[in-house]
Amino acid sequence: MLLLKIFLEFCKIGIIAFGGGNAIFPILHHEVVETLHWVSAQDFLYMVSIAETTPGPIGMNLATFIGYRLAGFLGALIATVGYTFLPFLIMLFVAIVAVRIRENKIYKKFLSAIMVVVLALLMRAVYLMAKGGFSDLRPYFLALAAFIVFMKFKKLNPIYLLIICGLIGMICF
Amino acid sequence: MAENKASLISVLKLFSIFFYVAIFTVGGGIAMVPVLERILVEKKKYLSEKEFTEVFSVAQILPGSLMINMATFTGYQIAGFWGAFLSCVAIMLPPITIITLISVFYTQFIQFTLMKKLMIGILAGVVGEVSGITLKMFKKTKFDTFKIILLLLSFALIFIFKVNPIYVVVIGALLGISLGRMEE
Numbered sequence: 001m002l003l004l005k006i007f008l009e010f011c012k013i014g015i016i017a018f019g020g021g022n023a024i025f026p027i028l029h030h031e032v033v034e035t036l037h038w039v040s041a042q043d044f045l046y047m048v049s050i051a052e053t054t055p056g057p058i059g060m061n062l063a064t065f066i067g068y069r070l071a072g073f074l075g076a077l078i079a080t081v082g083y084t085f086l087p088f089l090i091m092l093f094v095a096i097v098a099v100r101i102r103e104n105k106i107y108k109k110f111l112s113a114i115m116v117v118v119l120a121l122l123m124r125a126v127y128l129m130a131k132g133g134f135s136d137l138r139p140y141f142l143a144l145a146a147f148i149v150f151m152k153f154k155k156l157n158p159i160y161l162l163i164i165c166g167l168i169g170m171i172c173f
Numbered sequence: 174m175a176e177n178k179a180s181l182i183s184v185l186k187l188f189s190i191f192f193y194v195a196i197f198t199v200g201g202g203i204a205m206v207p208v209l210e211r212i213l214v215e216k217k218k219y220l221s222e223k224e225f226t227e228v229f230s231v232a233q234i235l236p237g238s239l240m241i242n243m244a245t246f247t248g249y250q251i252a253g254f255w256g257a258f259l260s261c262v263a264i265m266l267p268p269i270t271i272i273t274l275i276s277v278f279y280t281q282f283i284q285f286t287l288m289k290k291l292m293i294g295i296l297a298g299v300v301g302e303v304s305g306i307t308l309k310m311f312k313k314t315k316f317d318t319f320k321i322i323l324l325l326l327s328f329a330l331i332f333i334f335k336v337n338p339i340y341v342v343v344i345g346a347l348l349g350i351s352l353g354r355m356e357e
Contacts, residue, residue, distance in 0.1 A: 014236075014237055014238075015236050015237070016236065050272075050275060051272075053199070053288070053289055053292035053293075054199070054268075054271050054272065054275065054292070055195065055196050055197060055198055055199055055267055055268065055271060056195060056198060056240075056264075056267055056268030056271065056272070057198065057201060057202045057238040057239070057240045057241070057264075057268070058201050059238050060238060060240075060241075060265065060268045061268050061272050064268055064269050064272040064273065065272050065275075065276060068272065068273055068276040069276065073273060076269060076272065076273050076276070077269065080265055080268065080269055081265070083238075084237075084238075084241050084261060084265060086236075086237070087235070087236055087237020087238065087241050087242060087245075088237070088241055088245050088257075088258075088261050090235060090236065090237065091232065091235055091237065091241065091242045091245035091246055091257075092245050092249060092254070092257050094231060094235060094246070095231075095245060095246045095249040095250065095257065096249065098227070098231060098246075099249070099250060106350055109349050109350050109353045109354070110346050110349055110350050111227060111230065111231075112320075112349060112353055112354070113320075113323060113345050113346060113348060113349020113350070113353045114230045114231070114234060114342065114345060114346060114349065115226055115227075115230050115310070115314065116314065116320050116323045116324050116327065116345065116349075117234075117323070117327045117341055117342055117345035117346075118229065118230045118233050118234075118310075119307060119310060119311055119314070119324060119327075120324065120327035120328050120330075120331050120341070121233055121327075121331070121338055121341075121342075122203075122303060122306070122307040122310070123307060123328070123331075123332075124331050124332070124338065125201070125203045125303060126300055126303050126304055126307065127332075129201070129203070129296060129299065129300050129303075130300050133293060133296045134293070134296075134297070134300075135293070139293055139294075139296070139297040139300075140297075142294065142297035142298070142301070143297040143298070143300040143301040143304070144301065145301065146297060146298040146300070146301025146302060147300075147301035147302070147304045147305050148301075149301075150207065150301055150302045150305040151305050151308070151309075154215070157211065158207050158208045158211050158302050159193070159194075159197050159208055161298055161301075161302065162197050162199075162204075162208075162295050162298040162299065162302075163197075163295075164298070165294045165295055165297050165298030165301075166291045166292070166294040166295040166298070167291070167294065168294050169290045169291055169292075169293050169294015169295065169297065170287055170290045170291045170294060173290040173293055173294065
């Protein structure tokens with residue numbers, strides 16, 4: 001019964017998560033801390049700080065975390081699948097349609113405007129990441145260096161660049 | 174038969190690409206965008222530059238985590254339903270494993286500040302790479318008067334008026350359909 005409740009709860013949270021992990025903190029806090037009392041406010045903050053600094057989408061990390069807390073590994077699995085389930089179905093449906101209407105005039109107009117809006121959304125993502133994750137000036141310099149290297153060396157695997165940045169962070173931050 | 178085998182191989186390749194990328198996604202799904210662009214477009218040539226921008230833009234404006242959406246759309250585009258499904262499973266595995274391990278060794282992890290420094294370093298790299306991809310997309314855009322105004326409007330709504338991005342997307346889509354022009 002608890003597993004079913006976890007599943008449905010994270011289905012709901014997954015569908016209202018828009019604009020990435022940061023946007024779901026308040027919603028998730030309201031649901032799991034204030035309404036359901038699944039985790040304490042302090043634990044929630046701790047979980048957010050871990051979710052932000054471990055690999056994976058932040059919302060998905062939080063789902064796994066809370067699910068594990070409630071019902072062990074099975075809970076973690078159910079919460080994560082629930083979080084993913086509806087967005088997957090919606091996206092799949094849109095993909096099926098999009099692939100078939102690529103030549104449609106309205107879709108083309110829509111897409112060409114959306115690509116411009118996405119530029120602004122990308123700038124917002126960069127801004128939020130830097131604001132939320134950088135404690136002092138050093139990460140900004142590292143980010144600038146990564147930007148230059150990324151643009152200059154087209155053949156370089158971006159993952160290697162990330163690993164190097166991580167190591168530099170370990171030594172210098 | 175040969176076709177089945179080819180699609181099986183592409184599904185497996187997709188699975189390994191998304192699994193690999195998910196391990197290095199720190200700071201939200203956006204981190205995977207530059208990495209995926211290089212792998213899917215430039216190295217493997219699974220998608221054209223234009224298709225990639227389409228996938229990314231549509232994934233960005235739908236509900237749900239960017240990463241799930243990108244995996245689903247890319248997977249479907251390249252290898253149909255199973256491509257979409259297994260790409261999604263692949264991105265779920267690293268978070269499930271890592272967070273479960275952290276939950277098990279809960280208290281020990283708090284003191285682990287070196288880990289935090291590593292992650293801030295990676296995040297700085299992500300910020301640099303995402304800035305790079307933004308600049309690249311900006312350069313590729315064929316700007317006309319409408320697009321310049323739309324870009325300025327989106328900036329103002331997001332950064333000055335702090336409007337929820339979902340409304341900015343809706344406004345942009347409506348303006349585009351009614352006033353915009355098609356790309357070639």
